Amino acid sequence: MSASAPTSFDKILIANRGEIACRVIRTARDMGYRTVAVFSDADRDALHVQLADEAVCIGEATASQSYLNMAAILDAAQRTGANAVHPGYGFMSENAEFARACEAAGIVFIGPPVDAIHLMGSKRLSKIAMQDAGVPCIPGYEGEEQSDERLLNEAQRIGLPLMIKASAGGGGRGMRVVTDASEIPEQLRSARSEAKNAFGSDELILERAVMRPRHVEIQVFGDTHGNVIHLGERDCSVQRRHQKVVEEAPSPAVDPALRARMGEAAVQAARACQYVGAGTVEFLLDDQGDFFFLEMNTRLQVEHPVTELITGQDLVAWQIRVARGEALPLTQEQLQLTGHAMEVRLYAEDPAAGFLPQTGPVLAWQPACGEGVRIDHGLRAGYRVGSHYDPMLAKIIAWGDTREDARRRLIRAVEDTRLFGVTDNRRFLAAILRHPVFAAGDATTAFIGADFADDAGMHALAPQSHHWAMAAAILSSQPTGEQNIQHWRNSGPHTQHLVLQQGDTRQTVSLTAGAAGKGTLDITVGDQQHSVRLDAHGHSIEVDGVLRQPAWYQDGQQLWLDDAGHVFSISDETHAPPATTAGAGTGQIRAPMDGAVLEVRCTEGDRVSKGQVMVLLEAMKIEHSLKSDVDGVVASVTVRNGDQVKGKQILLSITPDAPEA
Secondary structure (H helix, E strand, O other): OOOOOOOOOOEEEEOOOHHHHHHHHHHHHHOOOEEEEEEEHHHOOOHHHHHOOEEEEEEOOOHHHOOOOHHHHHHHHHHHOOOEEEOOOOOOOOOHHHHHHHHHOOOEEOOOOHHHHHHHOOHHHHHHHHHHOOOOEOOEEOOOOOOHHHHHHHHHHHOOOEEEEEOOOOOOOOOEEEOOHHHHHHHHHHHHHHHHHHHOOOOEEEEEOOOOOEEEEEEEEEOOOOOEEEEEEEEEEEEEOOEEEEEEEOOOOOOHHHHHHHHHHHHHHHHHOOOOEEEEEEEEEOOOOOEEEEEEEOOOOOOHHHHHHHHOOOHHHHHHHHHOOOOOOOOOOOOOOOOEEEEEEEEOEEHHHOOEEOOEEOOEEEOOOOOOEEEEEOOOOOOEEOOOOOOEEEEEEEEEOOHHHHHHHHHHHHHHOEEEOOOOOHHHHHHHHHOHHHHOOOOOOOOOOOOOOOOHHHOOOOOOHHHHHHHHHHHOEOOOOOEOHHHOOOOOOOEEEEEEEEOOEEEEEEEEEOOOOOOEEEEEEOOEEEEEEEOOOOOOEEEOOEEEOOEEEEEOOEEEEEEOOEEEEEEEOOOOOOOOOOOOOOOEEEOOOOEEEEEEOOOOOOEEOOOOEEEEEEEOOEEEEEEOOOOEEEEEEOOOOOOEEOOOOEEEEEEEOOOOO
């Protein structure tokens, strides 16, 4: 894009998927632009495809063959006449080669200049540039000499605790914190290997580790007329494995004076690389109020909605205006921050199972709504969450006049959002928002590993007796919600027994026609008894005289029940075969989710031991080890290396050893 000349375009291709593609399409459409979506084979029925004016399939499901396929994306732009590309975040958004290719093809890249992307894409080079620009940086080593000997010597000079970082990429890959000097050689080797595999570069930087800091980032914006401003800060301290979980603006740890200092440093960083468009300068903030440059993201951030809510600005609209050569809509003096906003990331994952990514169909989806609530998503009923992409499904955001107003509003929005068919992290998110350390505004990057480590939100939730009772009432009813009372006898004490199961827990429930009248059931769960009545339309359930408003979805004998954010998947096993002996293995190795087989470590006839790794499976960018649950002999192997498999598919079977007499 030329220095300040106006640029004309009328059709924008969004080189992304999911919620960010939908979000960009909506703003572009509101501004009068035609839009083009691109999609992989796995996303043919995705929401972003339906929202766009045109859509082009760009390859197979794997990202490398579709959303990272530069030639296919540029071909889609040419075929549809799109003369601008918005990259969203992730995928091609920080790829300098892609930005350069768009420029060569005469397509406007709605993002920063190529040189800025290249510079800030290297933690080593960007840190050197920031030091030259006078931006505070963490003491460390970012030199070009990368020999093992030099890195070891520099690590000893810096001292402990030590942070090892891959120069390229992000997301926590190639990052290690070392607190024991004897571990430095191995951690250097491990970080270098992981960085090479993830980013194609094994270049490292070393820094003094700042323990228990806050992660505070500044939103900056530049235009082709030389204007650069900041739009305040976001606090992204609540993280798990260097991945952000909760973001808020403004930060509870930043006062106006500190905001001005950090904002000026961020503007300096942007000016140093002649930045144009939306960018984020990330800092670590210690408990003394000192801050240090971490990195600059040369794109729109996942968490940009919280900045939009406190500024009243549409940052995607700003990106488009800047890309067509306009000056920034506001000056620094005109920008006002109002109220407080918080965002959480809704993931298809199971916190109680070590945050194992989940796959499956979206049977029902109903985002929360209300004053100050915003949901950015790319979901619809009928869509299948697969294993090929990041498991983030949506962002739930809330604004309030005060931080407490936003927090309280966000908790309700999280709990009122309905998603059935695939396991998600809503309960985990609500528990974080309720935690007293977070509520007080005191959470640091150590929060989840320390303050929150033993919280109930990290563990599976067992149904209480009234949940079993509600499930029994629903499963014994007609689809309309009215009880199927053909087998209930008002004149006698006829009792029906249901065997319900949630996870590994089975519960026998007894139902009799209630004394309170037609439609009422007396339901016994263990030593607890409940009076339950469904309304005629299935919109509410009265339990022990209290009318409740749960949401549920029933598919045959399977029920998903959501009671104020407590979600249970309960099945009717009354007529199912008896369960196997508790604790006994089955000998069947099943895929826990959709994925790709990386390695099969056995053949038919092999003798194996319980706990032995049999298959390596890759799903949602994570490698999973599937182990034998019995001692025995491999009877059959039904997959090979490279096979794509579905969740719960049997991969191999083992004949267990006969029990000892």
